[in-house]
Amino acid sequence: xxxxxxxxxxxxxxxxxxxRDADMLKLVGPLTSNTFSGALIMPNLVPPVTTKEAxxxxxxxxxxxxxxxxxxxxxxxxxxNDYSYEFLEDIKKDIIGIxxxxxxxxxxxxxxxxxxxVENLRPTLESMSKLGIPLCIHGETNGFVMDREKExxxxxxxxxxxFPRLKIIMEHITTKDAIELLDKYDNLYATVTLHxxxxxxxxxxxxxxxxxxxxxxxxxxxxxxxxxxNAALKAHPKLMFGSDSAPHPKHKKESCGCAAGVFTSxxxxxxxxxxxxxxxxxxxxxAFVSTNAKKIYDxxxxxxxxxxxxxxxxxxxxxEYKNENVVPMYAGETISWSIESIN
Numbered sequence: 512x513x514x515x516x517x518x519x520x521x522x523x524x525x526x527x528x529x530x531r532d533a534d535m536l537k538l539v540g541p542l543t544s545n546t547f548s549g550a551l552i553m554p555n556l557v558p559p560v561t562t563k564e565a566x567x568x569x570x571x572x573x574x575x576x577x578x579x580x581x582x583x584x585x586x587x588x589x590x591x592n593d594y595s596y597e598f599l600e601d602i603k604k605d606i607i608g609i610x611x612x613x614x615x616x617x618x619x620x621x622x623x624x625x626x627x628x629v630e631n632l633r634p635t636l637e638s639m640s641k642l643g644i645p646l647c648i649h650g651e652t653n654g655f656v657m658d659r660e661k662e663x664x665x666x667x668x669x670x671x672x673x674f675p676r677l678k679i680i681m682e683h684i685t686t687k688d689a690i691e692l693l694d695k696y697d698n699l700y701a702t703v704t705l706h707x708x709x710x711x712x713x714x715x716x717x718x719x720x721x722x723x724x725x726x727x728x729x730x731x732x733x734x735x736x737x738x739x740x741n742a743a744l745k746a747h748p749k750l751m752f753g754s755d756s757a758p759h760p761k762h763k764k765e766s767c768g769c770a771a772g773v774f775t776s777x778x779x780x781x782x783x784x785x786x787x788x789x790x791x792x793x794x795x796x797x798a799f800v801s802t803n804a805k806k807i808y809d810x811x812x813x814x815x816x817x818x819x820x821x822x823x824x825x826x827x828x829x830x831e832y833k834n835e836n837v838v839p840m841y842a843g844e845t846i847s848w849s850i851e852s853i854n
Contacts, residue, residue, distance in 0.1 A: 518793060520796065526702050557619055636677060708743055748803055827842065829842065
């Protein structure tokens with residue numbers, strides 16, 4: 512077999528993932544754990560994960576759903592501005608970070624933070640800073656939908672300045688503004704999704720509306736996609752892959768009031784290889800999907816190697832388990848790389 516037709520990834524990580532719960536977790540969990548070494552799991556369940564009991568119970572359910580695979584779920588707490596230092600000190604060993612949602616900004620975030628004023632956030636952020644617990648932020652305002660992330664940049668700056676020892680991750684960034692901000696503060700990092708490297712708003716709504724590409728933060732302009740892609744292709748050391756793969760049942764996507772989220776877990780690695788190969792940057796892909804995250808979060812993982820082969824793969828039209836179902840990105844389409852083996 513010619514060398515150019517095979518590519519290996521070691522210990523790939525998805526640093527922003529939604530696994531949901533119950534039967535949906537049992538459906539989508541293995542679609543990540545099969546090919547990834549680990550993933551940072553979002554806490555926006557109903558109700559959100561805010562106690563040690565809820566956190567450990569959720570981690571157990573994830574491990575049970577993914578029990579056939581060599582996979583580590585890195586669980587997170589849902590941010591509250593009144594966590595005590597003692598509570599956070601006790602739970603620190605069990606979490607990888609705490610996820611902050613502005614109230615009502617996305618799926619299951621109604622109990623998020625109502626004021627992003629630094630003083631309002633200070634009690635929890637000071638404790639996190641002292642304890643070395645990273646802060647993951649969904650960075651959007653409630654302004655005009657295309658400007659929400661850009662309008663959030665001063666809030667990132669205010670937190671970065673107020674807590675210089677606090678590691679802050681700008682989650683699922685979508686704008687050139689966020690890329691530019693990365694290099695301004697030593698304590699700012701970011702994740703970027705697969706779909707935001709590929710699509711703009713035109714792909715979602717420029718012709719017929721494509722509900723399975725509708726997500727929050729919404730896909731932006733071509734110049735934003737270009738800035739994100741350039742940073743990813745260079746494996747910017749402060750940028751990590753985080754799919755934000757967000758499963759919703761087919762009927763909730765294909766309906767009035769379309770649920771926000773793109774489901775990419777089963778195709779993420781294949782499409783990333785396709786994308787990085789297209790731009791002659793395959794030598795940077797392992798840093799983008801593994802090494803950067805291991806350095807930023809100080810992770811040690813058991814070895815896992817994913818061998819991909821340049822062979823057509825037809826993406827399933829739907830994934831189903833019991834009464835749950837979810838439609839992936841590129842459903843029914845052919846992509847040019849396949850998973851060959853997992854060791």
